[in-house]
Amino acid sequence: MRHSNKTKKFGREKTQRHALMHSLALNLIVREKIKTTEPKAKALRPFIEKLVTLAKKGDLASRRVVISRLTNRSKEVKKLFEVIAPKYTDKKGGYTRIIKLGARKSDAAPMAVIEFV
Secondary structure (H helix, E strand, O other): OOOOOOOOOOOOOHHHHHHHHHHHHHHHHHHOEEEEEHHHHHHHHHHHHHHHHHHHHOOHHHHHHHHHHOOOOHHHHHHHHHHHHHHHOOOOOOOEEEEEEEEOOOOOOEEEEEEEO
């Protein structure tokens, strides 16, 4: 039984799932809008929102935590802290929006766009 196991596995091992989340988060920070499957977008939302909440604090400790979670990508971390996080100083959450697009033609996977509000 899967009691208290809410994590979607996506048919991947733990390290592969973490790499997927890091990659999606980095792409979202760089492009501010990405198109992916709906389950991946739903899994990415809490991951990226926690990073934005940390970036809103702006102190050195939170910067180091974000750097460690984004695998030492200082350029993207700098953009998160200096461009994205200041937009949401008044907001307490809900920094991203998921827009459903319908099924993908090739394999009928449900697609979605995730973007910063």
